[in-house]
Amino acid sequence: MPFRLTVNGTTEELDLPADMPLLWVLRDVLDLTGTKYGCGVAACGSCTVHVNGRAVRSCSLRLEDVDGPVTTIEGLGDADNLAPLQLAWITHQAAQCGYCQSGQIMQAAALLADNPDPSDAEIDTAMEDIMCRCGSYSQIRAAIRDAAGAMRGG
């Protein structure tokens, strides 16, 4: 089925099954491998991207249900133009193995867009569904707090 999909500002014409999850469209069709497969059942959060600015689990979102522009970790910022969250992630060395971190950052970005000054409890609630097997949660929380401050200040 033909679809028009906008990812990171670029619109693609795609001919793919309607029920193909967005995750695999991104990874295997568009080669945007920053978004990760972890569980396939929206339980771990590694595949989190934005659709219309909202954080969604791309492994469980069918292509036909994508109702707006998609932003992935690659669209949030890159080495030459780091997003405040990415900069905070580097400063706090939030990643260990790093595999879940795209999902962590995208979930955090959606949180800060809604709530520019979240409390620790609000951060915990918002990030609750994004697993990190390395257990780097304390650094992730600290990075989110710092990025929030930087975004409010700048």
Place this chain on the structure above:
Amino acid sequence: MSRLGRITRRTLLVGSVAVAGGVAFGIWQTRRPVENPLVPAEGVTLNPYVIIDRAGTTIIVPRAEMGQGVHTTLAALVAEELDVAFESIRVIHGPAADAYYNAALLRGGLPFAEYAQTGWQQTVSGAVGKAGRVLALQVTAGSTSTIDAYERMRLAGAGARETLKMAAADRLGVPRAELDTDDGNVIAPDGTELSYRALAAEAADFPVPEPNLRDPSEWRYLGRSLPRTDMQAKATGTATYSCDVRLPGMKFAAVRRNPRLGGAMRSLDAAPAEAMAGVERVIELEDGIAVVADTTWTAMRAAEAAGIEWESAPYPPDTGAIFEAIEAAFEAPYNARLRDDGDAETALAEAGGDVLEAEYRVPFLAHATMEPMNATAHHTGDALELWSGNQAPILHRDAAAAAVGLDAGDVTIHTTFMGGGFGRRTETDFTALAARVAQAMEGTPVQVAWSRAEDMRHDFYRPGAIARMRGAVADGRAEVFKAEVAAPSVTRQTSQRFVGIATPGPDKGHLEGMFDQPYGIANYAVTGHLAELDVPVGFWRSVGASFNGFFHECFIDELAHAAGRDPLAFRLDHIRDEHAASAHTLETVRDMAGWTGGTPDDVGRGVAFTFGFGTAVAQIIEVVREDGGVRIRDAWIACDVGRALDPAIIRAQMESGLVFGLTAAVHGEITFADGAVEQRNFPDYDILRMSNTPRITVEILENRESLGGVGEAATPAAAPALVNALFDLTGERYRTLPLSRHLRFA
């Protein structure tokens, strides 16, 4: 892909002294020069760890980065001596090569308690470590990478620096002793600067002089928290894991194998899979199928659609029967008695009715790395190229070569970043499987990805284990401590798989964390019983200590309680005279947490101490009763690593190890029914989240006499500290895990 170009073997005398430089210092007795496996497409290699080309300096870190920060710390060892700006270097894993053997890993395999090694034991350890080279164990495991590299990679940096100075001395007509180095330049007394890039080609022609290592007081990088070399890539989604490899014309494959592990496939109806749009091919394996398709999604769905009947497994079909087999091991003669101080049996008989007896049990556990197993392979008839996130590149290369009938020399392996390892990625199964699929698809690169369910149901599990503990106290001290531990042997299974021999003799790994703890107890006996069981088991972060730490430290708590003593003071009394540095970690954590021995009614505190991987770790955990259940609110860790090379990375590993241990204690359980693992995905195998992970405070000490490992050290104490805290809170002594079977957590 890399700067290395085609990898061949070539002996370069240049650099050999720098790397095997231990000859001069008596570290290695193997006197033949090491083969430098590096043949850069451009530029010059000064030894197996350094390439200098027009773009600058590349440091080869031949240990796998799975989150533990090894690329940063090992690169810093070279950079410190080489005198290059840390921010300017490039770090790569490099090829599979014998030069990169891990001597420290094998040394750790001897049945001696590490905290108390004597001179002759260290001599024996050194000789055995040398065999690591013979066995080509380029393995990232056992928290040994930094210990192994500490001298070797600093010598490599220093040797390279000195040859660059020799080249400059030759060019400038100035004695080498008058030259200095800084940030990638040799500097002459008159201020003339010659860049390493300009000197590298000439330097490669000089023999390496005996380098002196700098005194730690002169260090610029080591001892400081450095910017991790992998962080920007991981924050921008550009770090390449093996599942992110994309090659021209590459196909995607999924696997479905017998969930009854070790059983074969009885029958296959491939038609439903083959009928699906996008499916290219169904490949039959002895124990299942691989489906090659246009996307991973199609391949995974098609694999599920195939009609398959499975044969049964070679082990008992359910958890109950499996644990009966583990229990039966107690009836057989013991495999090892690695501690036998005093006379435990007589002392127990004399204690009569005052003997404390308890049985502890832990379940099987999966690794559940965030990145499920996968590898990418390209078979071109007479050669095979592999991309695999793995902890043992030579073993993986050789297993893949054997799987497709090629010589190891015709196989190239690229070791990518790993989305978690925890021991799982030492196993070669997923790389060999990718090689077989690629062989069937000759000429086409194939990425072979496992679904989460395939990953969780085809693991090499942390074994289930049972401990039978007996003890007695007198005058406020432990008079007897006797432990018997039964489990299937990880050591035997892994050595059988990796080198083809199930190592005979006493199994140290089985009793690690139990026999080697620095407690002075008059009658102290530890014996291991190995269960005959064909459930696949393997290295799982901290291995034997992952269960022995729980058994040992909970029973010590029981003895403290029986003696009517404060559990922390009780431990100190037994440890202080045995190992002062260990006692100091306990005192430190006591002060960090403000431990008083008392807590309010709705608060519980527990302490645990473990010594393992060369590092002493003391932990206190605080739990509180809340409306939703028990909350694990705070954790304090004091660790003595001997020398802290990168405090931020050590702190991160302490936190990570603790959370890994707590996750297992609270949630972790793999069960079997009808021969298959019942858990398929995270909803059945939960892990701690940001919201229920405690606040963690870490203090790093440097009193130990030698360097300790950090990747696994904090895991063993987590479960006992928590269980002891729950005892303080509830009065209940939970002797079986996971704890979520006993109570609700907030």
